[in-house]
Amino acid sequence: MKLAKPKCPECGEEARSTVEQLLGCADIEIDGDGDAIYTDTEVAWEHSESVRGPGGGIMLVCPEGHSWESEVKFTEEELSAAE
Numbered sequence: 001m002k003l004a005k006p007k008c009p010e011c012g013e014e015a016r017s018t019v020e021q022l023l024g025c026a027d028i029e030i031d032g033d034g035d036a037i038y039t040d041t042e043v044a045w046e047h048s049e050s051v052r053g054p055g056g057g058i059m060l061v062c063p064e065g066h067s068w069e070s071e072v073k074f075t076e077e078e079l080s081a082a083e
Contacts, residue, residue: 004071008062019059019067023047 006015024043028036050058053069061067 002073003060004057004073005060005068006070008060008064008066009068010066011062011064013062013064013066015060015070016063017061019051019061020048021051 003015007013008015022043022045024041026041027039029039030036050072053059055069055071057069057071059067060070
């Protein structure tokens, strides 16, 4: 994919990651008092989706933790693989 704004507009660092919305199943254990604690989470990666900003671009994050929106273009090959 090709990012229109690969560098953070705040600090100039390159994007480190995209913000993703994930589907997962969180395991819990219930103790004798009925209290539940989380033990593990299984993420369904095939259902992950990039979070879109108000302009429709994907949200990026730099190593400093700043986030910004960037338009993205996918190649025909990438689009075909996603189907």
